[in-house]
Amino acid sequence: MNYDRPELLDRLAAEYVFGTMSARVRRRFQAIQRALPAAQHAVQAWEQRLTPLARSVPPVQPSTAAWDAIDRRTGGRALRPVAPASTWLAWLKPVLGVAFGAVATLGLVRLYPTAVVPVDVIVQQRGTLPESYVGLLTDAANNPVVLASSTRHGRTLSIKMLRKVEVPAGKVLQLWALPVEGAAFPLGVVPSEGKGSFQMADTSEKLLFSVPRLAVSIEDAAARPGGTPAPFLLTGNCVKLW
Amino acid sequence: MPAANIASPDLQQLLARVALGDRVAFRQLYDATAPSLFGVALRIVRQRDRAEEVLQDAFINAWNRAAGYQAALSQPMTWLTAIVRNRALDELRSGARHRTEFLEDREGGAAPDIEDERADPLGLLEQAADALAIRDCLDAIDGSQRQCLALVYYHGLSHSEVAGHIGSPIGSVKVWLRRGLDKLKRCLERMA
Numbered sequence: 001m002n003y004d005r006p007e008l009l010d011r012l013a014a015e016y017v018f019g020t021m022s023a024r025v026r027r028r029f030q031a032i033q034r035a036l037p038a039a040q041h042a043v044q045a046w047e048q049r050l051t052p053l054a055r056s057v058p059p060v061q062p063s064t065a066a067w068d069a070i071d072r073r074t075g076g077r078a079l080r081p082v083a084p085a086s087t088w089l090a091w092l093k094p095v096l097g098v099a100f101g102a103v104a105t106l107g108l109v110r111l112y113p114t115a116v117v118p119v120d121v122i123v124q125q126r127g128t129l130p131e132s133y134v135g136l137l138t139d140a141a142n143n144p145v146v147l148a149s150s151t152r153h154g155r156t157l158s159i160k161m162l163r164k165v166e167v168p169a170g171k172v173l174q175l176w177a178l179p180v181e182g183a184a185f186p187l188g189v190v191p192s193e194g195k196g197s198f199q200m201a202d203t204s205e206k207l208l209f210s211v212p213r214l215a216v217s218i219e220d221a222a223a224r225p226g227g228t229p230a231p232f233l234l235t236g237n238c239v240k241l242w
Numbered sequence: 243m244p245a246a247n248i249a250s251p252d253l254q255q256l257l258a259r260v261a262l263g264d265r266v267a268f269r270q271l272y273d274a275t276a277p278s279l280f281g282v283a284l285r286i287v288r289q290r291d292r293a294e295e296v297l298q299d300a301f302i303n304a305w306n307r308a309a310g311y312q313a314a315l316s317q318p319m320t321w322l323t324a325i326v327r328n329r330a331l332d333e334l335r336s337g338a339r340h341r342t343e344f345l346e347d348r349e350g351g352a353a354p355d356i357e358d359e360r361a362d363p364l365g366l367l368e369q370a371a372d373a374l375a376i377r378d379c380l381d382a383i384d385g386s387q388r389q390c391l392a393l394v395y396y397h398g399l400s401h402s403e404v405a406g407h408i409g410s411p412i413g414s415v416k417v418w419l420r421r422g423l424d425k426l427k428r429c430l431e432r433m434a
Contacts, residue, residue, distance in 0.1 A: 018423060021335075023332070051319070052320075057282050061277050062297055067276070069294075069298050180329075212299070
């Protein structure tokens with residue numbers, strides 16, 4: 001399709017903003033918007049035009065839990081010890097235990113390039129774990145299966161498989177990042193059991209800053225950027241550990 | 243929504259402070275805009291828990307992207323509404339499981355979490371047209387086209403869902419929507 005034609009972009013932007021596109025076409029057009037400023041501008045123009053129509057929708061008060069979740073997820077109270085026990089904290093407790101080793105180990109070299117200091121010393125000195133991104137993926141029965149962790153400015157993603165995943169011969173377990181906006185993008189291939197690590201295309205901070213969820217699918221081969229994932233086998237939260 | 247118009251200079255200030263990581267401003271922005279935005283999300287995804295997820299994701303997105311907000315390009319409410327609508331449409335279109343629930347809802351299965359006034363998207367379109375002083379222009383659009391536009395914009399129905407809803411072939415719905423959108427664009431541009 002020739003996206004240089006302004007009238008075509010305008011038509012696609014109208015359908016995108018108005019809402020008639022299917023999930024697949026929406027994802028494709030979101031990718032085009034990222035690549036093509038003209039598409040972005042066409043979408044913005046339609047958003048300007050159509051948004052006034054939303055003003056007639058009667059307001060509805062969301063529950064107080066909605067703000068609490070937003071506050072937590074933007075780092076407001078997330079790690080304050082005084083925070084009341086929440087599902088997030090309940091989730092975090094076992095993760096902290098397991099994450100401790102993985103995060104700290106791979107974080108050390110980058111955070112303290114001159115010396116490899118034992119983790120407990122760092123924790124004593126700093127009082128906290130290193131700034132990291134941590135993901136815990138669970139299966140359909142909510143069993144924890146994959147622990148993924150990386151220091152905030154590192155490129156290495158460490159993987160610990162908390163239980164073995166059966167992978168058909170010749171297939172791979174592909175880890176995906178699910179950003180707040182836009183399509184899932186591949187991070188790398190994880191082992192079916194044990195521990196592993198791989199280099200990401202960029203630092204965690206760049207890749208995972210707006211990624212609240214991770215997922216794993218079974219693929220024929222390592223996924224390429226822009227690829228569409230097979231159905232997800234495992235999914236989970238990705239959080240900032242700072 | 244006159245309140246948002248009156249408050250929009252404040253919203254710009256709040257957004258500027260949010261861009262600097264000001265959590266108090268973030269909370270104020272949320273209090274000022276969340277009910278309107280939640281109303282928009284709830285109409286599209288229909289269920290409170292899904293609409294709250296959409297609202298959460300949208301505000302987290304706004305927090306992360308506030309530094310990139312350009313006041314010259316769009317009003318804060320336009321910017322925020324676009325984020326919420328995009329997220330809600332992604333959520334609505336995001337899978338067969340959800341779609342099944344959605345269709346079951348429509349056929350009287352699980353109760354939707356929203357009152358009966360939702361049944362009148364055309365009424366909303368007409369109210370919006372009145373508020374924007376483009377009612378004459380809207381009324382000049384063919385009735386079927388208006389109906390399709392309202393069902394898609396306010397409730398996020400797909401082509402085939404609109405076709406099922408109004409009992410017309412999908413081909414006609416596509417044509418009506420395309421023509422209706424062209425006419426609506428002219429109405430809204432005339433207003434601008």
